[in-house]
């Protein structure tokens with residue numbers, strides 16, 4: 001085998017990417033060596049089981065993936081605005097919309113939100129860590145290696161090109177040879193394991209580790225959204241696991257599940273995929289609702305209106321999310337009756353969603369709004385998301401969908417919900433909880449620049465696409481040189497670059513704030529408006545989170561604590577705190593499984609088996625590991641708390 | 648995650664870690680139910696799509712399947728006895744019943760492998776048609792679970808021999824017993840909806 005059989009060749013963009021990847025990698029290796037940071041990297045990060053650090057690693061990776069997915073998006077937009085330039089050929093365009101969609105949903109949106117959950121949920125319920133810290137590290141590394149595996153397909157072996165939905169028979173062995181599609185299957189499979197594990201982990205954490213006195217209906221709304229999301233994860237992800245496995249077996253071992261020979265059923269893929277895929281949409285939107293609810297309550301300085309209705313509407317949305325999957329293929333011949341049933345179930349979701357929107361508005365009504373950056377993202381979300389939601393209802397009408405299906409109308413719709421919902425929420429949540437993570441705020445002035453650039457860019461980019469869709473422009477099309485389509489496409493591309501600029505400013509703000517922002521003194525960063533327990537710890541948060549866990553018997557407990565002058569520190573009640581030890585095993589185990597997956601992708605069975613054996617050996621070692629962690633002694637806690645609280 | 652420990656109740660439930668692990672495992676089993684449900688649904692959808700390969704009715708043999716069922720059901724029973732012995736504090740009883748359980752499980756696996764090889768000789772492999780793909784993947788996933796269970800329980804037997812009954816070892820055995828009973832339940836579904844229906848239709 002020759003190296004050029006594996007490396008992707010023949011395109012200047014790809015050579016440029018290879019060179020830049022090589023340069024960045026060399027630079028990172030050099031810097032780590034030069035500053036002697038290898039030990040630090042291993043001891044502090046690669047082996048960590050601390051939920052806060054794992055959360056930060058999730059968010060950093062998700063930002064990197066947003067960059068990658070965003071680059072893909074820009075390239076597509078350039079192609080669509082200047083179709084005569086010949087910037088991308090059809091094959092390359094196929095690969096790029098496939099990787100863009102997959103990366104954005106699986107490796108950007110979900111990990112970003114899971115990162116925020118990682119950091120915030122234990123703090124909100126007064127817990128010291130996850131129920132299973134080791135498993136949490138395992139989950140992160142499975143996501144990380146899955147994402148890396150998927151990303152290298154760009155330069156090694158070739159990217160998948162059958163869309164993020166990977167419909168059979170197009171994605172089957174007969175029509176998509178070679179490793180590209182295998183990258184999709186194994187990348188998603190590997191990271192899916194971690195997602196399922198996180199779902200279970202967070203569920204147990206929330207059900208079993210709440211502060212004494214805290215009933216389920218005392219929990220902060222973000223924690224509620226996490227719990228509901230975890231239910232969806234546990235019930236949806238196994239479906240994806242099976243679907244991916246079946247297609248892998250089809251492709252690599254010659255089975256006939258989705259083939260046209262051997263009486264397989266290609267439509268079964270569409271069903272399995274969307275039985276997972278539609279709930280997946282709610283996996284990335286419900287936590288976003290939770291984040292906005294927290295932010296709106298904080299900066300409206302009011303208790304969230306209709307707490308119970310908010311919780312119940314999330315539960316109902318979660319249940320309904322499993323009953324609507326067919327709306328993704330109304331046009332594929334299921335018949336009028338089936339289509340009608342799924343059309344109605346789809347529209348039902350608008351009801352609980354509407355309830356939520358009215359509750360947010362009611363919270364804002366007659367309140368003294370503080371227009372911080374986090375709040376601006378939250379406020380911008382409401383009208384933008386309504387635009388996405390209303391067009392969703394339009395798509396949900398089966399009869400009308402025959403017109404909209406696979407047109408740019410759809411592209412506009414799902415970007416309206418995903419960006420205004422999830423991406424705004426990720427940014428909002430990051431800004432809002434940033435002081436908790438890093439001990440300083442992000443600069444508000446630069447933050448506003450990022451916000452306005454992104455916000456305007458977003459509407460300029462996607463609003464015209466509704467009209468392109470109504471004009472008949474199909475999605476996944478790389479030539480747009482039909483005269484009527486060109487102007488709107490050019491406007492859309494301008495908007496896309498506005499968003500790109502907004503993102504760049506956002507990232508610059510991270511650097512700028514790191515250098516220049518004032519360090520936080522108190523834990524209650526937003527002018528003392530914090531309502532939930534995460535604001536009751538000191539900043540930076542000690543690794544054990546809470547010195548003494550407060551008793552909670554109401555919503556927004558921290559409001560009362562402040563009124564009564566209480567804190568989460570009571571020196572007379574200190575006890576040694578039990579903590580788990582750091583370990584490199586999760587990293588190593590997942591590295592082995594990634595190696596095995598890599599082998600399977602190229603159908604090098606020896607490598608695949610070697611990786612699998614390595615992984616199994618690591619599991620056996622884990623089974624024999626009786627490390628019970630260690631205790632933080634009272635003196636140590638006293639020293640840390642007194643220093644942090646300036647006592 | 649404090650180290651406080653209850654003084655009564657089964658050993659595995661006395662620490663908070665124990666309770667959390669067991670709850671986590673129950674939720675995991677919920678996910679496994681979805682996993683198998685998806686495989687069953689796939690099987691049902693692809694039922695009868697045998698292309699040129701033999702029909703299930705021509706290959707399924709009541710004899711083998713009944714023996715397999717007998718072995719697995721008995722092993723679930725002996726697994727229950729093992730946990731019963733564990734609750735009584737008897738490491739020896741636990742070990743013996745668990746070894747018997749594993750032996751029965753191995754027997755089950757042996758028959759399954761024999762069955763698969765036999766079908767392959769008759770021209771029904773994972774590649775021969777959509778129906779047979781779904782059959783082998785459904786039954787094979789169950790078989791793989793049994794294999795993993797056997798390996799896992801073997802590791803636990805080594806641990807109990809070394810450490811005796813503690814909060815941790817008892818929790819691990821309790822969890823694998825849940826897993827083992829779960830596999831039994833899944834088998835009942837395979838028996839009825841795959842073999843019995845396959846032999847009748």
Ligand code: HEM
Pocket residue numbers: 070073074076077097098100101102104105109162163164165411415418419422423461474475476477496499
């Ligand atoms: C940063 C701004 C973004 C721009 C400019 C952008 C642009 C695009 C474009 C041009 C397409 C291809 C449309 C086609 O040819 O059919 C596309 C597809 C897609 N985008 Fe985005 N996108 C952006 C952000 C996002 C985000 C944040 C998500 C998800 C969280 C997302 C999810 C998707 C999905 C799922 C597809 C469909 C891929 C497929 O057809 O297989 N996008 N996007």
Ligand SMILES: [Cu+2]
Pocket residue numbers: 277278281324325327328
């Ligand atoms: Cu949907």
